[in-house]
Amino acid sequence: MPMLPPEVRSLLEEMRAERIRGASWLARKGAEAYIVLSELLEGKELENALMEMRREIPAVNRTMASLYNLTRFIPITGDPDRVRTRAEEFIRLGEEAKREIGNIGSELIDENEVVITHSFSSAVLEIFKAAKKKGKRFRVILTESAPDYEGIALARELESLGIPFEVITDAQLGLFAGNATLALVGADSVTRDGAVVNKAGTYLLALACHEGGVPLYVAAESFKLHLELTSEEIEIVERPYARQGYRVRNFLFDVTPWRYVRGVITELGILVPPKEI
Amino acid sequence: MPMLPPEVRSLLEEMRAERIRGASWLARKGAEAYIVLSELLEGKELENALMEMRREIPAVNRTMASLYNLTRFIPITGDPDRVRTRAEEFIRLGEEAKREIGNIGSELIDENEVVITHSFSSAVLEIFKAAKKKGKRFRVILTESAPDYEGIALARELESLGIPFEVITDAQLGLFAGNATLALVGADSVTRDGAVVNKAGTYLLALACHEGGVPLYVAAESFKLHLELTSEEIEIVERPYARQGYRVRNFLFDVTPWRYVRGVITELGILVPPKEI
Numbered sequence: 001m002p003m004l005p006p007e008v009r010s011l012l013e014e015m016r017a018e019r020i021r022g023a024s025w026l027a028r029k030g031a032e033a034y035i036v037l038s039e040l041l042e043g044k045e046l047e048n049a050l051m052e053m054r055r056e057i058p059a060v061n062r063t064m065a066s067l068y069n070l071t072r073f074i075p076i077t078g079d080p081d082r083v084r085t086r087a088e089e090f091i092r093l094g095e096e097a098k099r100e101i102g103n104i105g106s107e108l109i110d111e112n113e114v115v116i117t118h119s120f121s122s123a124v125l126e127i128f129k130a131a132k133k134k135g136k137r138f139r140v141i142l143t144e145s146a147p148d149y150e151g152i153a154l155a156r157e158l159e160s161l162g163i164p165f166e167v168i169t170d171a172q173l174g175l176f177a178g179n180a181t182l183a184l185v186g187a188d189s190v191t192r193d194g195a196v197v198n199k200a201g202t203y204l205l206a207l208a209c210h211e212g213g214v215p216l217y218v219a220a221e222s223f224k225l226h227l228e229l230t231s232e233e234i235e236i237v238e239r240p241y242a243r244q245g246y247r248v249r250n251f252l253f254d255v256t257p258w259r260y261v262r263g264v265i266t267e268l269g270i271l272v273p274p275k276e277i
Numbered sequence: 278m279p280m281l282p283p284e285v286r287s288l289l290e291e292m293r294a295e296r297i298r299g300a301s302w303l304a305r306k307g308a309e310a311y312i313v314l315s316e317l318l319e320g321k322e323l324e325n326a327l328m329e330m331r332r333e334i335p336a337v338n339r340t341m342a343s344l345y346n347l348t349r350f351i352p353i354t355g356d357p358d359r360v361r362t363r364a365e366e367f368i369r370l371g372e373e374a375k376r377e378i379g380n381i382g383s384e385l386i387d388e389n390e391v392v393i394t395h396s397f398s399s400a401v402l403e404i405f406k407a408a409k410k411k412g413k414r415f416r417v418i419l420t421e422s423a424p425d426y427e428g429i430a431l432a433r434e435l436e437s438l439g440i441p442f443e444v445i446t447d448a449q450l451g452l453f454a455g456n457a458t459l460a461l462v463g464a465d466s467v468t469r470d471g472a473v474v475n476k477a478g479t480y481l482l483a484l485a486c487h488e489g490g491v492p493l494y495v496a497a498e499s500f501k502l503h504l505e506l507t508s509e510e511i512e513i514v515e516r517p518y519a520r521q522g523y524r525v526r527n528f529l530f531d532v533t534p535w536r537y538v539r540g541v542i543t544e545l546g547i548l549v550p551p552k553e554i
């Protein structure tokens with residue numbers, strides 16, 4: 001029975017335990033696990049381990065297309081150099097994708113734009129950075145994103161970039177969507193049928209934006225597009241959470257149908273819904 | 278310059294400081310302030326104090342129709358007995374209204390109903406109690422309602438009543454609305470044009486229910502109907518709140534338009550939107 005080396009197991013454990021950072025971080029961490037593996041094993045042992053990685057990496061989080069796509073990007077081979085080269089290429093392509101998403105997405109931000117977002121997306125942050133670099137003045141409305149408060153991490157980043165922002169509670173998304181002129185969110189996955197899987201609450205933001213006539217765009221590297229999964233097959237991960245002794249349900253994601261998404265900003269350009277969806 | 282007695286001032290202070298309980302509790306507390314006043318003053322002094330109460334009581338929270346209606350219910354008079362009698366009548370009518378809302382509302386709960394709610398409404402709780410008393414089996418999905426977690430207070434009530442429930446984070450309202458067959462919320466006010474002012478997040482629940490075909494009803498005593506205020510004139514109270522050193526906006530209410538409300542359950546029957554709204 002094949003066994004992954006403890007160094008790789010502990011990286012997988014770290015990925016499973018991560019609460020704040022999203023799909024891009026996880027994908028990168030997964031690629032690093034492949035690099036570690038290429039330093040430890042070769043030949044038949046490496047091949048067996050790579051086969052196990054094809055099961056283990058997507059199992060970290062089944063809704064994350066990035067993990068699935070990563071395992072398909074790395075060949076099953078006994079040659080450690082090929083594994084390392086592909087894993088490094090995956091990381092490099094991801095970094096380039098994020099920069100390009102920043103470039104493309106920042107063109108959507110006009111002077112005095114008020115951008116509303118939910119949770120923390122590194123791709124959305126990249127858009128804010130690029131827009132700031134282009135000298136655009138805009139402000140951001142963001143949710144604290146209970147119960148892990150990754151919104152506060154975003155607030156910290158915006159503060160250090162000198163971008164004005166306002167933090168709101170999640171329940172005020174409906175109240176503040178009308179104050180925004182543009183909505184930008186990340187994605188953990190985009191399914192074959194165009195559904196956007198992202199932090200729970202994104203669907204509520206999408207509904208409120210639709211109601212208020214605010215265009216909502218999703219920023220997602222192309223490796224977040226899941227070409228096999230449909231919206232019916234999504235299994236949403238739940239993490240334990242309690243408040244004052246009561247168990248509180250804590251599904252991490254919700255699913256926003258294509259019809260509420262104006263476009264998906266990828267490194268290849270902005271995807272818009274095909275007519276048949 | 279007229280001055281309210283310190284006993285009454287401290288009751289007003291208590292009303293302003295209250296974070297968990299809603300419009301019904303506030304209205305009752307306001308009526309109690311009138312009773313205290315009737316025990317302390319009479320004649321011209323009482324009249325002056327009553328005039329001050331007409332300004333001070335609604336100022337506790339301008340979106341609360343109950344406070345406005347209470348001050349209109351109490352006559353400006355120098356006769357302490359008339360003040361006490363009317364204040365006691367207001368309290369009694371409020372209690373009767375809540376019981377009747379329980380009766381009427383519980384008829385909406387069918388066997389195996391799954392009811393979703395947001396925040397803590399004593400009128401909604403009354404409906405749950407009445408339905409339970411009628412022997413109906415149903416379950417409740419409720420939000421924790423950050424940042425004051427009044428949902429946990431509701432969970433405690435449901436637990437003691439033996440009604441099964443599930444607590445969710447506010448951001449999961451979109452995810453869970455589709456699991457419900459009925460939505461019930463309270464109201465702090467219903468405006469002339471039928472807008473429902475209730476805890477921030479209610480509007481998001483209404484949008485998600487509309488999307489999922491789940492009928493949403495509002496439970497509100499008739500003293501919560503504001504016959505003068507329109508939805509444009511609503512001023513939403515904000516309370517200070519911070520998270521990890523960052524100021525977080527904390528408007529208490531949002532506004533749900535008539536078109537997302539199937540009906541308002543009052544003690545007089547269920548109000549449905551007139552055609553022109």
